Amino acid sequence: xxxxxxxxxxxxxxxxxxxxxxxxxxxxxxxxxxxxxxxxxxxxxxxxxxxxxxxxxxxxxxxxxxxxxxxxxxxxxxxxxxxxxxxxxxxxxxxxxxxxxxxxxxxxxxxxxxxxxxxxxxxxxxxxxxxxxxxxxxxxxxxxxxxxxxxxxxxxxxxxxxxxxxxxxxxxxxxxxxxxxxxxxxxxxxxxxxxxxxxxxxxxxxxxxxxxxxxxxxxxxxxxxxxxx
Amino acid sequence: xxxxxxxxxxxxxxxxxxxxxxxxxxxxxxxxxxxxxxxxxxxxxxxxxxxxxxxxxxxxxxxxxxxxxxxxxxxxxxxxxxxxxxxxxxxxxxxxxxxxxxxxxxxxxxxxxxxxxxxxxxxxxxxxxxxxxxxxxxxxxxxxxxxxxxxxxxxxxxxxxxxxxxxxxxxxxxxxxxxxxxxxxxxxxxxxxxxxxxxxxxxxxxxxxxxxxxxxxxxxxxxxxxxxxxxxxxxxxxxxxxxxxxxxxxxxxxxxxxxxxxxxxxxxxxx
Numbered sequence: 001x002x003x004x005x006x007x008x009x010x011x012x013x014x015x016x017x018x019x020x021x022x023x024x025x026x027x028x029x030x031x032x033x034x035x036x037x038x039x040x041x042x043x044x045x046x047x048x049x050x051x052x053x054x055x056x057x058x059x060x061x062x063x064x065x066x067x068x069x070x071x072x073x074x075x076x077x078x079x080x081x082x083x084x085x086x087x088x089x090x091x092x093x094x095x096x097x098x099x100x101x102x103x104x105x106x107x108x109x110x111x112x113x114x115x116x117x118x119x120x121x122x123x124x125x126x127x128x129x130x131x132x133x134x135x136x137x138x139x140x141x142x143x144x145x146x147x148x149x150x151x152x153x154x155x156x157x158x159x160x161x162x163x164x165x166x167x168x169x170x171x172x173x174x175x176x177x178x179x180x181x182x183x184x185x186x187x188x189x190x191x192x193x194x195x196x197x198x199x200x201x202x203x204x205x206x207x208x209x210x211x212x213x214x215x216x217x218x219x220x221x222x223x224x225x226x227x228x229x
Numbered sequence: 230x231x232x233x234x235x236x237x238x239x240x241x242x243x244x245x246x247x248x249x250x251x252x253x254x255x256x257x258x259x260x261x262x263x264x265x266x267x268x269x270x271x272x273x274x275x276x277x278x279x280x281x282x283x284x285x286x287x288x289x290x291x292x293x294x295x296x297x298x299x300x301x302x303x304x305x306x307x308x309x310x311x312x313x314x315x316x317x318x319x320x321x322x323x324x325x326x327x328x329x330x331x332x333x334x335x336x337x338x339x340x341x342x343x344x345x346x347x348x349x350x351x352x353x354x355x356x357x358x359x360x361x362x363x364x365x366x367x368x369x370x371x372x373x374x375x376x377x378x379x380x381x382x383x384x385x386x387x388x389x390x391x392x393x394x395x396x397x398x399x400x401x402x403x404x405x406x407x408x409x410x411x412x413x414x415x416x417x418x419x420x421x422x423x424x425x426x427x428x429x430x431x432x433x434x435x436x437x438x439x440x441x442x443x444x445x446x447x448x449x450x451x452x453x454x455x456x457x458x459x460x461x462x463x464x465x466x467x468x469x470x471x472x473x474x475x476x477x478x479x480x481x482x483x484x485x486x487x488x489x490x491x492x493x494x495x496x497x498x499x500x
Binding site: 118 | 237238240241290291292294295298307312316319320353354355362364
């Protein structure tokens, strides 16, 4: 088993992190378009996307079967499947992999739910260390406003309702997101996350992102993987 | 009543309180007769008036079906498989085993974390990594390791059961042999090595499972009744020091003092 920080692959792995409503998915989508237009082989990998685990997760959410530990472990299972199928193979082939949420999402959420910090990090020890991990930082009230306008109904686990912090969904959501943001802030130095101020304009943020990503790109990456047109 | 003790970090949100039940683990490689003995023990305990919960791998409400489906398709990556099993274990621990133990049940479990550790390590997982994932596990009251040294005999039992060789139990994902038989033998040998290695670490009670079912069952009953009657009950880990798998000093095994067959049989085999 190769541990975090010890994988050596010719490809590049860029990940985006941040609370809900930080705009990270928008930014990753724009980065994807740019890399593709530049002629790089790019693969997209999303959180919660393993076909093997999807049914179990959906059922467990619907029937509210999770505890903090099983929530953490099932998401780790999903992530392991993603790593084994969609992250390591393209990196080995020399492609660029873009991941919308990565292990830091788990570290933030699971610890906010009360899981032991060291334990969660150990569970994900097999993860590939990203080339760059962007953290889109939006102040709590900004993120909450964005979510509230985009989604009229909060989901049970998303709002942290399983923790019994408050009977009020919005109140619970705010508390949960606050704890998550605290965890992210801790991780900036711990994992060397690249923080981007998510209150800037979308174009400004994208320019900063492309500047940083550009430093890790080489012409030969374009010829590494031959993709069908 | 006994204090809850965990191998590592306890489950988050868990109230650590004394419990009155007993957690009894039946471990061993595939085909060694674990489920037969769990069933026999259950009937015997219930007829003696003990409430029993029995559980085993992939029997969680949360992940059981998902694992079975994934096994069916032979599509589980190695890391994914280990974590799926850990999810299944955590769900059963939190929702079945711990509540039953608090309510005073005897919990019989067909395999515990040791099988999961053995399987993961044989598949190249970092032993420390698997152990820390399972740090959430409660230290059981006793672990009975049903041991059969001859993998050929194990293969015979698997065939005799009528179900034949299973893809995963034969370790076919590891590419160890050209067919199910060769692979089964090679895989089970590796598992056996891991189990033997854990025997001392976790204080297993080694039971020679190559003997007739009736005799093995008799030994298990005697040992289990001692654990159930004894107050305070000593945990397997503290009371049993198993130096090496065949060098068990009967005097060092208080829980099995009156069932010397387990030890003498093991010695007879070595001699």
